[in-house]
Amino acid sequence: MGGAGVLARRTGAVVPTSWSPGFIEELLPSSQQVSLLYHLSYLCLAKFPKLERLLRMRAVETQLLFGSSEAVLLKCVGTSQNLVSSLFPMLTHAVEKNKPTLAVQYLEKARTWINEIIRDVEKMVERYDIHNRDVATTTSDIITEKKETDKQLSQLSKDIAAMMETVKKLEAELNKTTAQLTETEKKIDAKNRELQNLVRDAAAKSSRLAILAALVPFIGPLLKAFYEARNAPAVAENIKALESELNQLSAEKTSLKQQQWNLQVQIIDWRMKLAKLQLDKDSIPEPTYLGEVQRYLTKIQKILIQLKGFWENVYSLLGTIKERTFVGEHLDEPDFKEEFLKSIRTASQIWEAFGQSCGRAVQIFRVQSKDAYRFLEIDPASLSQAVWQKEYDSVKERLQQLKVFDDSPKLAIQQ
Incomplete structure (x- = not known):
């Protein structure tokens, strides 16, 4: 195994993540839902200029926040391109010419790019947190204003009361579905960790997989490479069994997410009818749409937190390569050198795909x-x-x- 075996043992502490470009699929509907729910809230406040101005201010803040998010994702695109067009060719040159010192310099430069992204994403996460609190304050202000105006009304009509009862029933069903979805996601996370550990242990015993695991923080390509190697059949069977369980859980998750979204659309529709009746009585509608806005803003914030964690992992992996691989003791080994060069070629293709995925995220934020x-x-x-x-x-x-996307392809082998 030689140098690659040393690398495998030394990189064991850094677990490759299954986090993948598929996060874009979550980002698209969430950002669209935010703007559409703002639109509904805006229509409902047509007769209340003070609250309408307050809502417009929050919507504009969200719009600006999405613009800043676009800039951060654009930097992710640039860094991914730099890894493909600059770092990997430089590492190839350093390995071919036996120049470990040069490789260390290139890796440190790449870590500087990544560190900038980590700081930028962290700032964006903080801004989403502050903005979400502001939206919550606006929701509270609308509720306070509603209480004052409702005092002037004798009572809501029976139609409104019936509608509110329907909404409550749908909300109870939604809460039940959401709880089932949360439980399924926990099971998926547990199976993913089990799969990660199994693949990581297998990678430590294979020269090529050990190097690839250090260069690529995605589990899909590692699985693909492991199957192509056609070794350790017992481990392969265990991996296939885990994949099958994951695919089944992912199908269940997709079904629950679609059921959750269908219930949310029904609730939105009933709330809109309720808002219309309340408007006819000069009563301020319930600011329930803003609560949904907060929920989807939080979802986008979580995606950015994932993005930050992803780049932190990449930063750590490149540091491991810098400190423990290019020490001059293995570059003279032909097998190690050839495996390293093969892994760099594979990593280039994967990172190019990741950059394209971030590019789609840029377009999503740009439109929004x-x-x-x-x-x-x-x-x-x-x-x-x-x-x-x-x-x-x-x-x-x-x-x-708006449709819920199928999660299962992200958990299977990436082609």
Whole structure:
């Protein structure tokens, strides 16, 4: 095994993650849901200019936040491209020419790029946290204002009371589905950790896998390489069994997520009908859409936290290579050198795909920061009843068209 075996043992503390470019699939519907729910809230506050201005301010803040998120993801694209076009060719040159000192310099430069991204993402996470608290304050302000105006009303109609009861039943069903989804996600996380540990242990016994595990923090390519190597059949059977369980759990998760979203759309529809009746009685509608806005902002924030953790892992992996591989003791070994060069070629392809995935994220934030909030340019109070209804129907249709993506391909081998 030689130098690669040493690398495998020394990189054992750094666990490759199954986190993959598939996070984009979560980012797209979440960002769209935020703007559409803002739109609904904006329509519901048409008769209340003070609250309408407050909501517009929060929506504009979200729009600006998405613009800053776009800039951070663009930096991720640039760094991924730099790894492919600069770092990996330089490492190849250093290995071929037996120049470990040069390789260390290149790796440290790459770690500097990555450290900048980590700091930028951390700042974005903090900004989302502050903004979400501001949205919560706005929700509280609307509730306070609603209480004051509702005092002037004798009582809500029986129709409104019936609608509220329907919404409560749907919310109870949604809470039950969400609990089932959370439990399924916990099972998936546990199986993923089990699969990671199994693949990591197998990688430590294979020269090529050990090097690839250090260069690529994705578990999919490691699985693919392991199967192609056609060794350790007993381990391969265990891995296949875990993959099968993961695929089954992922299918269950996708089904629950779709069920969850269908219930959310139904609740949104009933709340909109309720809001319309409340507006007819000059009562401020419940600010429930803003609660949903907070939820999806939190979801985007969690994706950014994942992104930060991902780059921290990459930073650590490159540090391991720098400190424990390019020490001059293994570069003269032909087998080690050839395996390292093969792994760099594989890593280049994987990182290129990751950069493209981040590029799609850039486009998602770009659309959301520029086009999705144009409804703020129109005063909802100026809309006729027919135009207001048409606007509502349009937003409702777009919400219903949002689909939950299938998670299972991200857990299987990436081709």
